[in-house]
Amino acid sequence: MRHDKARCYLSQRIEMRQHTRTIEISTRGKGLYDFTRGIDSWLRDCGVSTGLLTAFVQHTSASLTIQENADPDVVRDLNDFFSRIAPEDNKLYRHTVEGPDDMPAHIRAALTLTQLSIPVIGGTLALGTWQGVYLFEHRSGPHRRSVALHIIGE
Amino acid sequence: MRHDKARCYLSQRIEMRQHTRTIEISTRGKGLYDFTRGIDSWLRDCGVSTGLLTAFVQHTSASLTIQENADPDVVRDLNDFFSRIAPEDNKLYRHTVEGPDDMPAHIRAALTLTQLSIPVIGGTLALGTWQGVYLFEHRSGPHRRSVALHIIGE
Amino acid sequence: MRHDKARCYLSQRIEMRQHTRTIEISTRGKGLYDFTRGIDSWLRDCGVSTGLLTAFVQHTSASLTIQENADPDVVRDLNDFFSRIAPEDNKLYRHTVEGPDDMPAHIRAALTLTQLSIPVIGGTLALGTWQGVYLFEHRSGPHRRSVALHIIGE
Numbered sequence: 035m036r037h038d039k040a041r042c043y044l045s046q047r048i049e050m051r052q053h054t055r056t057i058e059i060s061t062r063g064k065g066l067y068d069f070t071r072g073i074d075s076w077l078r079d080c081g082v083s084t085g086l087l088t089a090f091v092q093h094t095s096a097s098l099t100i101q102e103n104a105d106p107d108v109v110r111d112l113n114d115f116f117s118r119i120a121p122e123d124n125k126l127y128r129h130t131v132e133g134p135d136d137m138p139a140h141i142r143a144a145l146t147l148t149q150l151s152i153p154v155i156g157g158t159l160a161l162g163t164w165q166g167v168y169l170f171e172h173r174s175g176p177h178r179r180s181v182a183l184h185i186i187g188e
Numbered sequence: 189m190r191h192d193k194a195r196c197y198l199s200q201r202i203e204m205r206q207h208t209r210t211i212e213i214s215t216r217g218k219g220l221y222d223f224t225r226g227i228d229s230w231l232r233d234c235g236v237s238t239g240l241l242t243a244f245v246q247h248t249s250a251s252l253t254i255q256e257n258a259d260p261d262v263v264r265d266l267n268d269f270f271s272r273i274a275p276e277d278n279k280l281y282r283h284t285v286e287g288p289d290d291m292p293a294h295i296r297a298a299l300t301l302t303q304l305s306i307p308v309i310g311g312t313l314a315l316g317t318w319q320g321v322y323l324f325e326h327r328s329g330p331h332r333r334s335v336a337l338h339i340i341g342e
Numbered sequence: 343m344r345h346d347k348a349r350c351y352l353s354q355r356i357e358m359r360q361h362t363r364t365i366e367i368s369t370r371g372k373g374l375y376d377f378t379r380g381i382d383s384w385l386r387d388c389g390v391s392t393g394l395l396t397a398f399v400q401h402t403s404a405s406l407t408i409q410e411n412a413d414p415d416v417v418r419d420l421n422d423f424f425s426r427i428a429p430e431d432n433k434l435y436r437h438t439v440e441g442p443d444d445m446p447a448h449i450r451a452a453l454t455l456t457q458l459s460i461p462v463i464g465g466t467l468a469l470g471t472w473q474g475v476y477l478f479e480h481r482s483g484p485h486r487r488s489v490a491l492h493i494i495g496e
Contacts, residue, residue, distance in 0.1 A: 050204050050358050050360075051204075052204075052238055052239065052341065052342070054238060054307055054309050054314075056314075084360055084362060085360065085492075085494075086240075086394075086396055086492050086494060088240055088305050088307060090305070090306055090307055090314060091316075092314065092315065092316030092317075092319065093316050093318075093319075094254065094255055094256040094262075094316070094318055094319055099452050099456075100402065100451075100456045101402055101448060101451075101452065102402040102448060105437055105439075107435075107436040107437035108402075108437045108445065108448050110436055110437075111434075111435045111436050111437050111445050111448070111449075112448060112449060112452060114434075114435075115428065115449050119273060119427060120269065126265075126268075126269075127261075127265045127268075128261040128264055128265050129259055129261035129262045129264075129265050131259075137262065137265050140255060140256060140262050140265070140266060141265075141266060141269050143254075143255075144253050144255065144266060144299075144300060145299055145300070145452075145453055146452060146453075147301075147455075147456070148253075148254045148301070148304065149304055149305050149306065150456065150457055151305055151396050151398070151457050151459055152398055152457065153362055153396060153398055153490045153491070153492035155362050155490065155492075160362075160364075160398060160400065160490040160492075161400065162399075162400030162401050162402070162488065164401075164402055165400065165401075165402055180316065182307045182309065182314040183307070184239075184240050184307035184309075184314075186239075186240060186340065186341075186494065187360065188360070204358050205358075206358075206392055206393065206495065206496070208392060208461055208463050208468075210468075240394075242394055242459050242461060244459070244460055244461055244468060245470075246468065246469065246470030246471075246473065247470050247472075247473075248408065248409055248410040248470070248472055248473055273427060274423065280419075280422075280423075281415075281419045281422075282415040282418055282419050283413055283415035283416045283418075283419050285413075291416065291419050294409060294410060294416050294419070294420060295419075295420060295423050297408075297409075298407050298409065298420060298453075298454060299453055299454075301455075302407075302408045302455070302458065303458055303459050303460065305459055334470065336461045336463065336468040337461070338393075338394050338461035338463075338468075340393075340394060340494065
């Protein structure tokens with residue numbers, strides 16, 4: 035592990051502050067919905083240059099994930115994987131009243147992320163080159179999903 | 189994605205502060221233990237109206253998850269799912285000295301969450317209507333589990 | 343749940359501040375790489391006694407996990423488990439151009455953590471006795487991985 039002191043800097047203590055908001059994302063069935071730009075534009079509106087941004091999905095049948103934003107096949111293969119390990123098969127589950135896709139949706143949500151915190155460095159999200167932030171929809175029908183955002187910084 | 193500016197507000201900068209504590213949860217075998225109310229009541233004690241609350245489980249055979257708090261069958265089906273993908277079968281594992289449930293417990297913990305951060309907006313946790321915060325116990329016997337809590341806000 | 347008021351304390355409000363840095367970890371194939379000491383030593387450099395430390399991995403084929411740091415067999419069994427549920431088998435995936443280990447790597451990353459936040463209490467990470475913080479490498483070849491660190495506290 036390399037300790038690069040030059041990249042470890044103390045913030046200027048100008049004024050620590052917080053912002054919150056809720057964004058809504060419309061989904062059209064199972065899959066990943068990139069909302070990196072939505073977070074980015076809110077971050078710029080807030081004018082925070084160093085801080086911590088948190089996204090929290092307010093549902094139990096949708097979740098968050100960070101994945102490669104380059105090849106759309108990655109997203110399809112990921113979706114297939116979850117269909118293999120948590121198939122829509124009512125014989126496997128007790129909770130079936132909300133449809134065959136509901137219990138698999140809760141399982142997929144438990145296996146991925148409900149919340150993500152991303153450091154903000156130099157005014158931008160400290161994402162890697164290929165990273166995109168996705169809402170992961172686990173239900174078949176269209177839904178309107180809420181993600182609570184919080185930022186603390188200066 | 190809808191940008192609802194009215195819901196994006198700047199906090200009042202009254203006084204940024206932190207609180208920490210550790211809570212203990214007694215478990216009686218595998219399953220989910222709702223401790224949403226424990227976090228909520230601590231949040232009220234601290235009097236933070238805008239901030240970020242973090243829960244961190246201090247174990248490697250128990251974890252955290254957010255799930256539906258309405259139908260108890262969801263919790264049972266979730267438990268069954270993990271038993272299917274990480275069964276108690278000593279032939280599958282090298283690490284067997286701590287009992288047949290120990291290595292599956294580490295796997296279940298790796299697949300779920302060690303830590304959860306939840307925005308605090310308007311004096312309450314920004315949870316969705318059906319979301320509950322659960323300690324996920326992965327071992328068969330009774331245990332006493334510690335969860336470190338941290339809140340920063342104003 | 344036990345409410346131990348004595349362990350719930352208000353921080354002194356001396357001065358809230360932030361630090362950020364990026365650390366690099368060299369990997370030599372699939373497996374877990376403990377970097378708890380790297381985080382710990384940075385935490386001591388920053389001199390933060392109460393706060394929240396966040397680690398964020400800037401890749402989509404490596405991730406983070408907290409696991410038992412006592413028995414190396416736990417780490418081997420964990421690796422085997424992921425090979426069973428997301429095997430290197432090109433027939434299962436569309437995204438195969440980057441090698442047979444790439445799509446399984448994205449799946450493993452989705453199932454584990456991209457980010458971890460750990461409370462800092464009394465000048466140290468609030469880890470349990472057996473917890474270690476690991477970079478989880480999912481690719482077969484050697485890589486250089488970046489983890490962005492952020493701390494806020496006083």
